[in-house]
Amino acid sequence: MAHRPAPTTAAEGPPSCASPVPRVLAVAGSDPSGGAGIQADLKSIAAADGYGMAAITALTAQNTRGVAAVHVPPPAFLARQLDTLSEDITLDAVKIGMLATADVAAVVGAWLARAASVPVVLDPVMVATSGDRLLAREAERAVLSLLDRADVVTPNVPELAVLLDEPVATTWGAVLDQAARLAARHGVRVVAKGGHLPGDVVPDALVDPGGDVVETRARRVRTRNTHGTGCSLSSGLATRYAGHRDWAAALAGTKRWLSAALAHGEDLRVGGGHGPVDHHVWQRGTAAAPASL
Numbered sequence: 001m002a003h004r005p006a007p008t009t010a011a012e013g014p015p016s017c018a019s020p021v022p023r024v025l026a027v028a029g030s031d032p033s034g035g036a037g038i039q040a041d042l043k044s045i046a047a048a049d050g051y052g053m054a055a056i057t058a059l060t061a062q063n064t065r066g067v068a069a070v071h072v073p074p075p076a077f078l079a080r081q082l083d084t085l086s087e088d089i090t091l092d093a094v095k096i097g098m099l100a101t102a103d104v105a106a107v108v109g110a111w112l113a114r115a116a117s118v119p120v121v122l123d124p125v126m127v128a129t130s131g132d133r134l135l136a137r138e139a140e141r142a143v144l145s146l147l148d149r150a151d152v153v154t155p156n157v158p159e160l161a162v163l164l165d166e167p168v169a170t171t172w173g174a175v176l177d178q179a180a181r182l183a184a185r186h187g188v189r190v191v192a193k194g195g196h197l198p199g200d201v202v203p204d205a206l207v208d209p210g211g212d213v214v215e216t217r218a219r220r221v222r223t224r225n226t227h228g229t230g231c232s233l234s235s236g237l238a239t240r241y242a243g244h245r246d247w248a249a250a251l252a253g254t255k256r257w258l259s260a261a262l263a264h265g266e267d268l269r270v271g272g273g274h275g276p277v278d279h280h281v282w283q284r285g286t287a288a289a290p291a292s293l
């Protein structure tokens with residue numbers, strides 16, 4: 001596995017897509033508490049200076065303590081939302097989050113197969129921070145089938161194990177090894193995330209199918225407000241990539257922003273469980289960009 005250093009600055013300069021503002025679609029579930037799902041995606045896209053759009057796969061009744069219920073509207077209506085969008089609007093990137101059921105995953109897969117070529121970031125959402133399931137077990141295979149169409153997949157440590165049908169990795173080295181095998185098997189870039197491992201430093205890495213690894217690290221923020229970090233990372237990544245077409249720089253820039261957002265989530269005083277991050281921390285001017293490790 002070849003390691004190269006992460007870029008030290010986020011991609012800068014004017015965006016490379018045809019619109020001056022990247023047009024980014026999130027296909028994901030609704031979290032009415034605003035910390036995860038579509039609501040987090042739209043805030044992350046806006047925080048990365050993108051134009052956010054949303055096609056909703058599922059409705060959840062949830063707060064910062066847990067998910068009380070999930071309602072999945074007819075998948076045919078999701079297909080209608082997606083087709084109606086792509087008849088009119090050029091998309092610069094798509095982020096896919098909660099898929100809920102195999103039927104929903106199949107609708108998204110079929111749409112991607114007939115949609116114009118567009119960068120796709122797939123966050124294989126399976127279980128919420130609270131421990132509640134957001135993807136039916138029988139739908140795990142359907143999510144696997146979407147990997148071949150994605151440009152980047154962003155599993156957390158337990159999701160990586162499910163995608164490979166292996167035990168959960170307990171060291172960063174084992175996570176990188178699993179990520180490399182998943183990348184090679186599906187010809188997809190894998191963002192390995194260290195949020196679930198212990199330690200004062202949280203590493204993430206972009207692992208490509210050829211075995212190249214670009215790692216980016218941040219100091220662990222000691223906070224309960226980690227609700228929606230995976231959603232926020234994947235939509236921020238899609239938006240920064242749409243702007244500048246460099247996955248490693250997009251990951252490094254997104255992680256710097258997310259660290260600041262994590263550090264100020266508790267200032268928002270939202271809920272008594274795992275609260276949200278402060279997506280707009282930089283617009284508020286509450287925090288400077290953290291130094292890279």
Ligand SMILES: Nc1ncnc2c1ncn2[C@@H]1O[C@H](COP(=O)(O)OP(=O)(O)OP(=O)(O)O)[C@@H](O)[C@H]1O
Pocket residue numbers: 127128129155156157193194195196202203204218219220221222223226227228229230231233255258259262
């Ligand atoms: N305490 C923390 N301090 C700094 N960065 C963190 C922390 N927790 C998570 N991250 C970062 O947040 C992103 C999501 O990581 P994580 O491994 O928690 O994914 P996830 O489990 O999909 O997220 P979620 O909590 O939304 O389910 C990664 O970039 C990770 O490095």
Ligand SMILES: Cc1ncc(COP(=O)(O)O)c(N)n1
Pocket residue numbers: 028029030031036037038060097098125127128129130134226227228229230231
């Ligand atoms: C609609 C929706 N999508 C995704 C998540 C995962 O986020 P987290 O793991 O941080 O709870 C969630 N809780 N709700």
